[in-house]
Amino acid sequence: MPLLAIVYFSISGTTESLAHAVARGADGIAHVALCRITGDDIVSGRFQNESLLETIDRASAVAFGSPTYMGGAAAQFKAFADASSDRWTQQRWANKFAAGFTAGALAGGDQLHTLTYFSILAAQHGMLWCGLDIPGGEDPSGRNRLGSQLGLATHLVGGLLPQSDVSTAEYLGQRLAATASRNG
Template sequence: MTSVFIVYFSQSGCTEQLAQACAAGISQQPGAHATLYPIRGERILNGRFRDPALFRALANADAIIFGTPTFMGGPAAQFKAFADASSENWEQQHWRDKLAAGFTVGGSFNGEQGSTLQSLITLACQHGMLWVGMDMPFSYTDKSINRLGVQYGSSAHAPEGTVHAQDLATVRHLGSRVARLAAQQVIARQCAQATDS
C-alpha cells in the first residue's frame, strides 16, 4: 500500500475541489491510498497550528501533497501556520526522501500562483523531500491538461468559485503521477532492504 497525504487549506471551496481531484488521481494507481487532511481554524491556537497526530501520520506517509489558495502572492496564512508548525519535526528530518508536490488556485490567471508553488517547494526542500513537478509541456500534445503551462505543480484559475475542468484534470494527473512514483520508491526501498539482509 502506497500512502499519500494531501494537506490543504480551502476557504471558498476551490482548493477543496482540487484536493478531491488530486485524491481521485492517486486512487487511479493500484495499491495507492489518499488521505485528505483539510486544515481547520480550530487547529490554530494563538497563531500556531497544533495536531501531533497529523505529524506522526505524515512521518509514515510515502508522499505528501500540499494545497493552498494563493492570497496576496503567497500561501494562505492557515496553510503557513501548518508549514511553520512542521519546523518542530525539521531537526529529525522525518520527511527526508519522501516525495512532495503541490497545487494552488487563484482568482486571476497569474496572481503570483508561481510564488505560492515556490513557497511549497521551499518547504519541501527544508525537510529534505524530493519535489515532483508536472511532466507535460504546455498542452502541446494533450489539450485537456496543463492549460496554464505551469511546471512547478498544479495551478488553477477559479474566478467565480468553480475550478476549470482542465485544471481539475491537471491536478488529477499530478496526484496519479505522485502515487506512481511513490510506489516505485517503495519497491526500491524494499529491494534495498532485502539485499542488505
C-alpha cells in the same frame, strides 16, 4: 501500497475540490489521507494538530495545497508549515516525495510563488519534489493550462474550476502516487 497525505487549506471549496481530484488520481496506486487544515487547528496563531503531522510522518508522499492569497500560501497553511519545524530538525520527512497545487483569483495571480514556497518547504525537509511533466499548452486534453511545471496552478473561469485543471490535479495525484510506489 504507499500512503499519500494530501495536506491542504481551503476556504471557498476550490482548493478542497483540487485535493479530492488529487486523491482520485492516486486511487488504486496509493492509500490516501486527506488532511484538511482547519481554523480549529490554529491556536493563538500556532498550528496544533499532532494527528495530522503523524499522518505525514507515516506517508511516503505528500501533496501540499493552498489558495494563493496576496502572492503566497494562506496564513493557515503557513501556520502548519511553521509548526513542521520540529520535524525539520529531525529530518523526519526526508526522502518523501512531495508535490503542490494552488488556486488564485487570476491567471497571472502569483500562484507560482505559492508553488515555489511549497517546493522550498519540501526541500528544507529533505523531500524530493515531483512536478508536472505536461508541457503547458501542448496537451491535447488541455491539462496544465497555465503552463506551470512546478505543480498545478489554476484560477476560476466564470466562477468555475475548469475541467482541464481538475484533470491536471488528477494527473498530479497519479504521478505523485506512482513515483512513491516505484521508489518506496
